[in-house]
Amino acid sequence: MNSRQMVLATFIHNSGAHPGGWRYGADADQHDVDHYVRLAKTAERGKLHCYFSGDQQGLPMIKGRDAYAATDYAGKLEPTTLLAALAMVTSDIGLIGTVSTTYNEPYAVARRMASLDHITKGRAGWNVVTSAGNSEARNFGHDRLMDHDLRYERAEEFVDVVKALWDSWEDDAVLRDKASARYFDPARLRQLNHKGRFFNVAGPLNVGRPPQGHPVIVQAGGSGPGRALSARTADLVFTAQSSKDKAVAFYDDMKARAAAFGRNPAHMAVLPSVQLLVRSTEAEARAAQEELLHLIPDALAWATLQMQIGFDLSDYGPDDKMPDIPLTNGGQWVQQELVRMARAEDLTLGQLAKRATVSRASFSMAGTPEQVADMMEDWFRAGAADGFSLSPNYLPGGLEDFVDQVVPILQKRGLFRTEYQGDTLRDNLGIPRPAHAQMGHEPDLWA
Amino acid sequence: MNSRQMVLATFIHNSGAHPGGWRYGADADQHDVDHYVRLAKTAERGKLHCYFSGDQQGLPMIKGRDAYAATDYAGKLEPTTLLAALAMVTSDIGLIGTVSTTYNEPYAVARRMASLDHITKGRAGWNVVTSAGNSEARNFGHDRLMDHDLRYERAEEFVDVVKALWDSWEDDAVLRDKASARYFDPARLRQLNHKGRFFNVAGPLNVGRPPQGHPVIVQAGGSGPGRALSARTADLVFTAQSSKDKAVAFYDDMKARAAAFGRNPAHMAVLPSVQLLVRSTEAEARAAQEELLHLIPDALAWATLQMQIGFDLSDYGPDDKMPDIPLTNGGQWVQQELVRMARAEDLTLGQLAKRATVSRASFSMAGTPEQVADMMEDWFRAGAADGFSLSPNYLPGGLEDFVDQVVPILQKRGLFRTEYQGDTLRDNLGIPRPAHAQMGHEPDLWA
Numbered sequence: 001m002n003s004r005q006m007v008l009a010t011f012i013h014n015s016g017a018h019p020g021g022w023r024y025g026a027d028a029d030q031h032d033v034d035h036y037v038r039l040a041k042t043a044e045r046g047k048l049h050c051y052f053s054g055d056q057q058g059l060p061m062i063k064g065r066d067a068y069a070a071t072d073y074a075g076k077l078e079p080t081t082l083l084a085a086l087a088m089v090t091s092d093i094g095l096i097g098t099v100s101t102t103y104n105e106p107y108a109v110a111r112r113m114a115s116l117d118h119i120t121k122g123r124a125g126w127n128v129v130t131s132a133g134n135s136e137a138r139n140f141g142h143d144r145l146m147d148h149d150l151r152y153e154r155a156e157e158f159v160d161v162v163k164a165l166w167d168s169w170e171d172d173a174v175l176r177d178k179a180s181a182r183y184f185d186p187a188r189l190r191q192l193n194h195k196g197r198f199f200n201v202a203g204p205l206n207v208g209r210p211p212q213g214h215p216v217i218v219q220a221g222g223s224g225p226g227r228a229l230s231a232r233t234a235d236l237v238f239t240a241q242s243s244k245d246k247a248v249a250f251y252d253d254m255k256a257r258a259a260a261f262g263r264n265p266a267h268m269a270v271l272p273s274v275q276l277l278v279r280s281t282e283a284e285a286r287a288a289q290e291e292l293l294h295l296i297p298d299a300l301a302w303a304t305l306q307m308q309i310g311f312d313l314s315d316y317g318p319d320d321k322m323p324d325i326p327l328t329n330g331g332q333w334v335q336q337e338l339v340r341m342a343r344a345e346d347l348t349l350g351q352l353a354k355r356a357t358v359s360r361a362s363f364s365m366a367g368t369p370e371q372v373a374d375m376m377e378d379w380f381r382a383g384a385a386d387g388f389s390l391s392p393n394y395l396p397g398g399l400e401d402f403v404d405q406v407v408p409i410l411q412k413r414g415l416f417r418t419e420y421q422g423d424t425l426r427d428n429l430g431i432p433r434p435a436h437a438q439m440g441h442e443p444d445l446w447a
Numbered sequence: 448m449n450s451r452q453m454v455l456a457t458f459i460h461n462s463g464a465h466p467g468g469w470r471y472g473a474d475a476d477q478h479d480v481d482h483y484v485r486l487a488k489t490a491e492r493g494k495l496h497c498y499f500s501g502d503q504q505g506l507p508m509i510k511g512r513d514a515y516a517a518t519d520y521a522g523k524l525e526p527t528t529l530l531a532a533l534a535m536v537t538s539d540i541g542l543i544g545t546v547s548t549t550y551n552e553p554y555a556v557a558r559r560m561a562s563l564d565h566i567t568k569g570r571a572g573w574n575v576v577t578s579a580g581n582s583e584a585r586n587f588g589h590d591r592l593m594d595h596d597l598r599y600e601r602a603e604e605f606v607d608v609v610k611a612l613w614d615s616w617e618d619d620a621v622l623r624d625k626a627s628a629r630y631f632d633p634a635r636l637r638q639l640n641h642k643g644r645f646f647n648v649a650g651p652l653n654v655g656r657p658p659q660g661h662p663v664i665v666q667a668g669g670s671g672p673g674r675a676l677s678a679r680t681a682d683l684v685f686t687a688q689s690s691k692d693k694a695v696a697f698y699d700d701m702k703a704r705a706a707a708f709g710r711n712p713a714h715m716a717v718l719p720s721v722q723l724l725v726r727s728t729e730a731e732a733r734a735a736q737e738e739l740l741h742l743i744p745d746a747l748a749w750a751t752l753q754m755q756i757g758f759d760l761s762d763y764g765p766d767d768k769m770p771d772i773p774l775t776n777g778g779q780w781v782q783q784e785l786v787r788m789a790r791a792e793d794l795t796l797g798q799l800a801k802r803a804t805v806s807r808a809s810f811s812m813a814g815t816p817e818q819v820a821d822m823m824e825d826w827f828r829a830g831a832a833d834g835f836s837l838s839p840n841y842l843p844g845g846l847e848d849f850v851d852q853v854v855p856i857l858q859k860r861g862l863f864r865t866e867y868q869g870d871t872l873r874d875n876l877g878i879p880r881p882a883h884a885q886m887g888h889e890p891d892l893w894a
């Protein structure tokens with residue numbers, strides 16, 4: 001028996017992680033909450049730690065009208081509302097929502113995530129993203145995306161303010177003592193009075209301390225500033241890694257960075273993202289992969305590559321090799337990984353386009369249940385991962401296959417638990433509840 | 448039988464509308480979603496049109512530490528997350544959430560409300576508020592509250608942008624046609640490209656058109672600019688009116704304003720807010736009112752009056768009469784109503800403080816079930832109201848008393864329906880679904 005077991009999350013993105021997924025699987029209505037209810041219940045049946053809702057605050061830019069029409073980007077329900085709904089039809093699984101630090105205010109996010117933590121009774125998580133597309137910027141009054149490193153500087157301050165707001169109230173501040181007319185103990189309410197480079201926020205929050213102290217923090221930046229933010233603030237680190245060796249290097253780097261911030265590295269789980277496809281036989285798995293690929297129009301793959309590398313390929317064709325391109329202002333890790341991959345494997349741009357579209361820079365685990373379990377075990381034992389963020393190629397079928405066929409194997413091998421261990425997401429992750437950080441300011445609300 | 452029937456909403460605010468409510472009723476935990484689940488189910492059992500969640504984005508300022516400790520302001524769950532949760536445990540009742548136009552961005556609000564409308568399958572509403580307190584401003588980077596009329600100018604543009612974003616997609620834009628590789632019809636997706644005084648928003652929204660076309664719009668401004676915003680944009684108008692005559696005047700004014708905007712006044716319902724207390728006998732009702740009043744510390748009443756009139760009364764005492772005070776930058780209607788009330792009834796400031804604390808500027812209906820039904824019928828027939836926004840003095844008991852004891856009387860009199868009539872909130876209100884407003888811009892997302 002292992003004492004250390006995998007952390008498993010499922011990353012739910014549109015109708016599946018594979019752009020051909022919506023044409024491959026059963027018809028799924030992304031505007032219907034029942035689609036997500038089914039997924040969350042399936043994940044909970046599989047005892048997964050968390051259901052993770054990706055998000056963007058706008059439609060991306062994808063060249064070509066027909067290519068665009070083939071994407072399932074329409075119908076992205078907003079995560080905090082969606083997860084609050086899912087809270088009512090689940091009881092154990094963690095519910096993680098993506099909220100951007102670039103287009104929000106910390107008070108509003110602190111409040112919404114605290115509410116979600118109360119509504120879920122301690123099962124909420126916040127995936128902190130800095131947002132990487134120009135089209136999102138245009139929905140929030142900007143002509144173009146804020147500079148990459150500036151976005152992370154803003155994110156650093158943002159997360160600190162949010163955490164401090166969650167500590168506005170001490171844990172036992174609410175008394176509801178009718179006899180003494182004290183709804184709360186004013187000595188246990190603190191004011192932030194934050195004045196920073198990006199934000200001025202007085203506080204206090206008007207919601208009591210979240211059940212988990214702080215909802216679980218998730219981060220997936222892969223650039224230098226992205227890793228620094230994760231290492232300092234995140235409980236879970238999601239990452240796109242295209243090979244086990246790279247994943248080991250990333251894992252070691254992140255654990256060392258966490259230690260350098262004075263944290264216990266065991267309290268920060270690193271979860272590489274996995275493109276998932278499970279079939280009864282290897283031949284069927286290969287055939288399914290072929291079919292899925294076939295369902296993506298070439299123009300869509302070509303356009304998606306350009307979006308992911310943040311570079312206009314109008315002067316190039318699918319038989320060309322990757323040119324030298326400048327560092328993008330968007331997502332830097334994915335861009336650099338794709339460039340490295342093209343060079344290392346001597347891919348044409350056409351080949352890279354298919355690869356990028358299918359899996360971005362993450363690893364694809366396709367095969368029989370045993371094979372998928374083997375790959376997961378291999379990464380886990382090799383120190384490449386504390387667990388995985390599973391991206392089923394199509395939904396809901398791809399998640400159901402994993403839960404029904406792979407989870408039992410992992411459980412049998414002692415690699416994955418058979419029951420939820422605690423009441424909150426932190427309990428289930430084995431990550432401690434943060435102590436309340438006492439701030440100096442008595443509120444001036446009653447002055 | 449009446450063909451015209453009342454519209455009934457219940458306004459859920461903390462542990463009850465009466466500041467003494469939390470000490471009077473059963474112990475209720477405002478941080479526990481089950482408190483709200485119980486309320487929403489009760490309201491739905493009573494066939495009420497909507498459950499309405501009030502909100503502020505900060506704790507207010509109330510002078511005096513002990514007075515402050517006696518308030519139930521802690522534990523305000525954020526409305527859009529709370530209502531999404533309530534969507535899953537109800538099936539018919541409308542769910543209306545308060546979201547400020549002063550501290551949010553239109554894209555984010557359009558998206559969250561559209562998500563809520565999808566999650567509720569067409570039962571969402573947005574109470575548009577401009578926010579009236581300085582302490583909220585301090586949580587969002589401002590030293591003080593934005594100027595009153597400027598807030599409304601921003602709100603006008605904000606609502607227009609949100610409505611246009613809801614029309615990004617035509618109703619039948621999503622095809623999910625696997626054979627033709629068309630997830631949606633690109634000819635039915637439009638871009639806003641809004642460039643205005645307050646906002647630049649390109650669009651389109653990444654969520655399809657809400658089931659109701661537009662979620663129901665609610666507004667409760669009482670000042671000139673507030674009424675103008677309501678008359679132009681709102682489906683439901685909530686208002687604080689201290690007497691039937693005033694309510695009739697307000698009602699007539701609002702209907703005339705709506706008509707002047709070219710709208711059908713019958714499609715905008717005016718719902719005065721009512722402070723509600725139901726008891727078996729008149730004597731019991733009077734005793735309960737006394738007891739509730741007794742549960743509010745004098746210092747709290749005194750401080751609350753100052754907040755509501757936006758004026759510092761340090762130089763005055765409870766036996767003084769209302770001085771001449773400048774027009775507040777906060778909520779102007781409530782301030783002016785309280786000043787008028789003090790003058791008309793020659794109240795001392797101490798008397799006014801109790802009145803203001805208990806009911807702000809709204810009307811109090813306390814009595815037996817028959818008496819409350821009589822008052823409601825009287826206002827309704829007199830042309831003072833299309834229905835009411837019911838604020839039970841304490842929760843959950845006050846709402847349960849209304850549903851169990853007053854609703855049956857209203858139904859027997861033919862004044863209130865016995866069943867929900869339609870699937871969406873708009874259907875149930877008899878307010879038409881807005882046609883899709885075709886915009887001129889083909890998206891440049893695929894250019």
Ligand SMILES: Cc1cc2nc3c(=O)[nH]c(=O)nc-3n(C[C@H](O)[C@H](O)[C@H](O)COP(=O)(O)O)c2cc1C
Pocket residue numbers: 011053054055056098128129130131132148219220221222223224225226227238239240273330331332333334389
């Ligand atoms: C598994 C995974 C999930 C992600 N989900 C989102 C998401 O939902 N929304 C988003 O804006 N970015 C998402 N990202 C992008 C990252 O948050 C980050 O913005 C991106 O990797 C660019 O950061 P970098 O420049 O530090 O590499 C995700 C990344 C990974 C690896």
Ligand SMILES: Cc1cc2nc3c(=O)[nH]c(=O)nc-3n(C[C@H](O)[C@H](O)[C@H](O)COP(=O)(O)O)c2cc1C
Pocket residue numbers: 458500501502503545575576577578579595666667668669670671672673674685686687720777778779780781836
């Ligand atoms: C029944 C009712 C409910 C209200 N609920 C809220 C609320 O939840 N949050 C808020 O900020 N303002 C609320 N208000 C205040 C109004 O939205 C408005 O801001 C206030 O009346 C000041 O506007 P005025 O200056 O136009 O009178 C409410 C008002 C009424 C009458």
